[in-house]
Amino acid sequence: MGKDGGDEEVIEENGNERKDQEKGLVGYSVRFDHRVPPGTKIKYVTEGMLLQELLRDPHLRQYSAIIVDEIHERSVDVDLLSGFLKQIVTGDKVGRGGIPLKVVVMSATAQVEHIKKFFSSDDSLKNGTSGEEVEYLQIEGRQFPVEVIHEPKPVADIQEALIKTVFKIHTQEPLSDKHGKKDILCFLTGQEEIEAAQRLIEEFAETLDPKVPKVKVFPLFGQLSMEAQHEAFQPIKHPFTRKIVLATNIAETSVTVPGVRYVVDCGKAKVKQYRPRLGMESLLAKPISKSSAIQRTGRAGREGPGKCFRLYTADTFATLQKTDLPEILRTDVLGAVLTMKARGIDDVLSFPLMDRPEIEAVENALVHLHVLGALGDDGRITDMGRKMVMFPVTAPYARVLLAAADQKYDCLLEAIDIIACITAGDDIFMQVRSEEDKESVDVYRKELQRREGDLITYLNTMQRFVSTPSSDRATFCKQRRINVRNMRQALNIRKQLRSLSVKTKMLLQDDAPPPPPDSEVTTYQPVSPETAERILKAFLKGFAMKTAILAPDSSYVTAHGKHVVAIHPSSSMHGVKREAIMFLEHVYTQKNYAKKVSAIQAGWIAEALAV
């Protein structure tokens, strides 16, 4: 569990505090890992875990105090949790037998007033005594000073400005000082921009006077292999050389590059945003917030005094939003609405939230949940909805699992394998960088691919993987450039979904005995086309809205919304023309892309929408 993971510390009641503390009675509960010995006084949990506990214990009677750390990160879960905590704190204490709940929230930046106001009772707001019952304590952070340098005029070409700034730093600033190395960290928006900048910097470096120190460039973004990412963290071995790291936002939030004393900030980041009106997401470069710019600046001052060069003007900085949009305003609120409904919130529009999504977004989610069968005509959660919230997957996937468990489709284990692969993080199939590798990897991957499309390909991959003896699994992954970490995660999720299926009586214990390690090594038998059809029909129960029909002009037109959609190049269906497709993801980047694509028959769509 990362110390900056935004986890809550939950303090449990009863027992002798002092003595128990000395016994070290601290427990934790995170996904796949729980250690809560009897008599535990302090429990570390994830937000998702506590939300799950709220299903059973709506007043959190088990707890006397809750500490929410890193609340400024503003995940959907922390926002929902804050709403429930506010209701408990400001409501009557009847549900808790009159015992109040203490809530401590901890935040690193901005938003203090916003958060303070939110946790104040509505009565105190009316009386104009806002924040009266919310106590506030500030602790100064410690950092070396960082000088901020803005561009005097807006720059026309970001790459050009980057090169100019990088080499100005490189030729005018020392390689190291008493605090250590003085390397450069540049924040860019994505892989393409980073690779272009790397080429330009390396080209320009060739022209440098031999008396000037050398430079070595390290790209750093999430899709890079662990080894390649690791390289960017190592101190440079060659003498007389400066390290230049070109990174995405990964270096702002997830990792800390040591040795950095100069930051170059392009002022933008790619942001995923859900468009409720279009029922799709976009992934586009947008101006960052002030707090994000300040966070980037701080990366220059961790080891000694530093400098931050912003490739935008001071005026532009002044126009930036104070903070980033919280996740709840950037994602489909389908899950959030179902979470509320399952915890007894009938009127989701009046549920207290630090930031409220547009009414239209909530209404779309309600309609979608109704289509999925999670909500009845009266807007209340159905038995099916209650079953759906038991599963740690989004509502459409949960709906697929329920359909797959139905006799009509009878493919629960297969659906679990596919969903485990898809929800295990980034795509289990890593991108292949060199052309050479691509050829051999493609040969192996082709064997896994099926003409039904990506979903059955994932199933094939999982089935092949588990029927491979464990001593050969590393090779299996390496040959196909399968991300081993994600594959391991997929196995964990598979196990969890199977056991939840047993718990919810969707699966008989006998059908899927919890397998001891390596016991699943069996002969591999690919699914029949008939089974594949049943699987795809089960997925349509969750994704009938995400379908497209091949138009006479050979483009795919979405059934819902009538937009032209292209099959993403990462899909095994890329370039393939079939009667109709179902896709699990719909993202606008360069254009409207369908991802995780399967071939279906047009007639199946109406069939899936019928009850």
Added chain:
DNA sequence: GAGCACTGC
């Protein structure tokens, strides 16, 4: 012919 970053009951 293309991929910001995390996390989860």
